[in-house]
Amino acid sequence: MGADTEVSGARTRPGVRRALPWLIVAFWVALIAVAGPFAGKLGDVQRDRAVDYLPANADSTQVAKIQDTLPGGESTDLVLVYHRDSGLTPADRATAGEQTAAIAGEHQLSAAPRGVPSEDGTTLMFAVSSTEPGQDEEVRAAFVGEIRETAKGGDGLSVEVGGPGALTVDAQEVYGSLGGPLLYTTVAVVAILLILIYRSPFLWLVPLVVAGMADFLSMAVAYGLNRGFDVTVSGQSSGVMTILVFGAGTDYALLIVARYREELGRHARPHDAMAAALRGCGPAVLASSGTVAAGLLCLMAADLNSSRGMGPVAAVGVLCALFAMTTLLPALLVVLGRRVFWPIVPAYGSVRERRRSLFAAMGGSAGRRPVAVLVSGGVLLGALSLGAFALPGDLRQENFFTSTPDSISAMATLGAAYPDSGTQPITVIAPTGRADEALAEARGTEGVLSAERGRGGGGWTELSVVPRDPAESAGEQATIEALRGALEGSHVGGPSAQQMDLEETNARDLKAVVPLVVLAVLLILVVLLRSLVAPLMLVAAVVAVWGASLGIAGLVFGPVLGFEGTDPGLPLLSFVFLVALGVDYGIFLMHRMREEALSGAGPTEAALTALRTTGAVIASAGLVLAATFGVLMSMPMVALAELGFVVAVGVLLDTFLVRTYLVTSASVALGRTVWWPGALSRKPPAAGPDVPREPELAATR
Structure with missing residues (x-):
């Protein structure tokens, strides 16, 4: 009876193994069907208002939140700019009066528009404010669009619609357009690279399809996080999530496929080869993805809403990519069998001729003079880091876009026509019981041109304060600081105050989050x-790579790319991505090095063998990840383009300099000390001379 049961079990296990890949594929089909409706709703909860990016506890954030509760809700503030280079004519002024009157008749405005002429007579400015659109982004966009349709120029008269409301609408339009182009461009870049890497007409499609399904799943999970835990989802965070799904996911696929191809030469059955491949590289993939996710989740300690929301959203992308690449990808590869590698199909038991690979040669140079290579590389990275001092100053509102939308053009016209006066009001929210006192104090504050009472409700009163100095100038910033110091119990906000709070909070978040990221990564690596x-x-x-990448950015942003400012959040976000993703590749290399050491190889042999066996995969993964982040440089937002550049450059430095030369040479120079205080740091009793051995025969491709 026992023998019969044993035989029966032996017969069923192969059947179960053959059915498992099909079951996994069926599970994913069902999962995507369930996730579909939720993934499609992610765009509905994506928010790109100022309050969604502002620091959680900043003064300007309180202003934005209280404005939402006032009668009519959030106000949409615009500036209509009528300009003629040679000077406005009486007909131009009449046109401006007719159009602003028509706008006042068609919409519910907070006050009748009043023209403010420039001293040189070339420009006429009208402030337009309305609570008619409320918080609805589509209604606000329609409102601004109707204003732009009514305010028209011609025959030398230019009419531009600017102000915070117009800038918000233009930014939301850009963020709304990111999804399609970003996804299509990323898919195209990854597809081209995979075709070049695999040199197969079919194989490249498998990881690409799996990454697409992982992206679909991540959208559904991100929607669930927003609905269940009120996690902020912005255009920036959703775009980065897509980049990480395809970039990190493809990296994991490259590692798994490379190990699977190797195991196919040792195993007759594809499912046995895949099982061996997952046993071999699975721990490294799990550890690397866990490290990236842990680093990203440290962003939840940030005070900036956009950074804090990006942490879990980006981590979702990495974990969904991991889940897909360790379940669906292996299942599809096993189902498709060896033929998926056509035309270079790895045959069971096949070997190829010995040949000295590029990475073996590079490792050899690092192994011969490890200290010299290490010092030279360190000096190079240090020298490149000095370029960070050349980074342009903080990014101003008029430099947010790589193109020039109407709102930005209006700001430029206003800046030239009103060089010595403010064109953008500062918003003050005062307790209603102190509204008159606050109004008087505001009018008496140095740097204030005028102040008027606005809406009231819920125990608060809105004041509109016009500064004497231009927007985002040092004078206007001093006025905002003076108002905050003088108006006790009140909150001071508006676009310029928001930008000040963003810069201050980013600097504070950098000090708070960086140690957390370093500690989390160190613990996982230990x-x-x-x-x-x-x-x-x-x-x-990886910290040295981060500094060098910012240094290269300092040499390129202004002189080459024409960026006139640096996004305040760039240092923090680039640090998190480069440290987490850079350590990702370090894990691939060091895990293989540890594997070689455990098999009895000496320190030099283990380091060079690890580089030889993983170098090509890490290089391919680095190229893919750098290319996917490089896609952000084609987006019309300067902040995204800067982030894409720094991360892409950092990944390339990490892949072709740090991993190849510095980590390898440091490992050779340190010897067994690199594993201190673990058991591998102690030399075995009977150890032969530590000389690199010839590479073993590898399976043919």
Whole structure:
């Protein structure tokens, strides 16, 4: 009876193994069907208002929140700019009066528009404010569009609609247009690179399809986070999530496929080869993705809404990519069998001729003079880091876009026509019981041109304060600081105050989040590598890469790319991405190095063998990840373009300099000390001379 049961079990296990891939594929089909309706709703909860990016507890954030509760809700503030280079004519002024009167008749405005002429007579400015659109982004966009349709120029008269409301609408239009172009461009870039890497007409399609399904799943999960936990989802965070799904997901696919191809030469059955491949590289993939996710989740400690929301949203992208690449990808590859590698199909038991690979040669140079290579690389990274001092100043509102929408053009016209006066009001929210006192104090504050009472409700009164100095100038910033110091119990906000709070909070978040990221990454590396020295070495390397990448950006942003400012959030976001993703590749290399050391290889042999066997995969993964982040440079937002540039450059530095030369040479120079205080740091009793051995025969492709 027992024998019969044993035989029966032996017969069913192969059947179960053959059915498992099909079951996994069926599970994913059902999962995508369930996730579909939720993924499609992500765009509905995406928010790109100022309050969605502002610091959680900043003064300007309180202003934006209280404005939402006032009668009519959030106000939409616009500036109509009528301009003629040679000077406005009486007909121009009449046109402006007719059009603004028509706008006042068609819409519910807070006050009748009043023209303010420039001293040189070339420009006439009208402030238009309305609570008619409320908080609805589509209604606001329609409202601004109707204003722009009514306010028309011609015959040398230009009419532009600017102001905070117009800038918000233009920004939302840009963010709304990111989804399609960003996804299509990313897919195209990844597809081209995979075709070049795999040199197969079919294989490239498998990881690409899996990444697409992972992206679809991540959209559904991100929607669930927003609905269930009120996680902020912005155009920036959803765009980065897509980049990470395709970039990190393709990296994991490259590692798994490379190991699977290798195992197909050792196993007759594809499912046995895949099982061996997952046993071999699975721990590294799990650890690397866990490290990236942990680093991203540290952003939840940030005070900036946009950064805090990006943490879980981006982590969702990485984890969905991991889930798809460790379940669906292996299942599809096993179902398709060896033929998916056509025309270079790996045959069971096949070997190829020995040949010295590029990475073996590079590792050899690092192995011969490790200290010299290490010092030279460190000096190079240090020198490049000095370029960070050349980064342009903080990004101003008029420099947000790589193109020039109507709102930005209006700001430029206003700046030239009213060089010595403010054109953008400061919003003050005062307790109703102190409204008159606050109004008097505001009017008496140095740098204030005028102040008027606005709406009231819910125990608060809105004041509109016009500064004497231009928007975002040092004088206007001093006025905002003076108002905040003088108006006790009141809140001071508006576009310029928001920008000040963004810059201050980003600097504070950098100090708070960076140590958390470093600590989280170190702890994971210590557990994975069972060492203190190796984790410290890897983290030091990626921090050096971050500094060098910012340095290169300082040399390129202004002179080459024409960026006139640096996004205040760039240092923090680039640090999180480069440290998390850079350590990702370090894990691939060090895990293989540890595997070689455990098999009895000496320190030099383990380091060079690890580089030889993982170098091509890491290089391919680095190229894919750099290219996907490089896609952000084609987007019309300067902040996204800057982030894409710094991360792409950092990934390339990490892939072709740090991993190849510095980590390898440091590992050779440190010897067994790199594994201190773990067991591998102690030399075995009977150890032969530590010389690199010839690479073993590898399976043919």
